[in-house]
Amino acid sequence: RKEVEQDPGPFNVPEGATVAFNCTYSNSASQSFFWYRQDCRKEPKLLMSVYSSGNEDGRFTAQLNRASQYISLLIRDSKLSDSATYLCVVARVNAGNMLTFGGGTRLMVKP
C-alpha cells in the first residue's frame, strides 16, 4: 500500500464547476501537508500548505483531518488554466523534510 493514496482521475469538469480531490496518508508521524500542482512535463510547484484549521487561497480551499489521516482540496469556479495534475504531499520535519507524494489526480477543465 502506498504511503499517500489519491484517485488518479482524470476528473473532466466544465468551466465554472466546483471540484474536490481527496487523499489519505498512512504514516501517522507525518507533520506537514501540502498540495502541489504539476503541469504536463513540468516540475511540481507548491500550491498551498494544508492545516487542520483549514486554509483558503482564492478559489482553493484545503483541509486536513489528522484523526482520519485525510486531506482534501476544493477548487471553486474552475478555470481552463486549472487543468493540471494535483499532487497530495506529506513531510516529516524530523526526517529531513523529505516529501512523500501521492500519485496525483489529473484535472481537465473544459470550455
Next chain:
Amino acid sequence: DTGVSQNPRHKITKRGQNVTFRCDPISEHNRLYWYRQTLGQGPEFLTYFQNEAQLEKSRLLSDRFSAERPKGSFSTLEIQRTEQGDSAMYLCASSLGGGGSYNEQFFGPGTRLTVL
C-alpha cells in the same frame, strides 16, 4: 534566473552506459534533494544533502546510483550501467534547512532520462 537549474534537460543513452546529471540549487539553500518520477506517478524521494553531507538515502537508490555534493553547492547524480527501468524524470529540489519547521522545497525543471 535564480531558481534551481538542472543539466542536461534530456538524456538518451544505451543500456549499460553511465550517465551523470547536475543540479545547481538556489544559492542560499543548504538542503538539496533528488527525486525520481516515472510516467503517471508522483515523484519518489531518492536522497538529500544538508550542505555537503548526504543524510538520507532511499532504498530506491541501488548501488548503481551515487550522489555527491562536494562543496555544499551543486550536486551530481550518477547512474552506472543504466537499465531500461532507470528511464524517468530526475528532479532536484532545494530548500533552507533546519529550524524545526518545514521550509518550502523549490524544484528544478528535471532531467528526463531515456534508456534504450
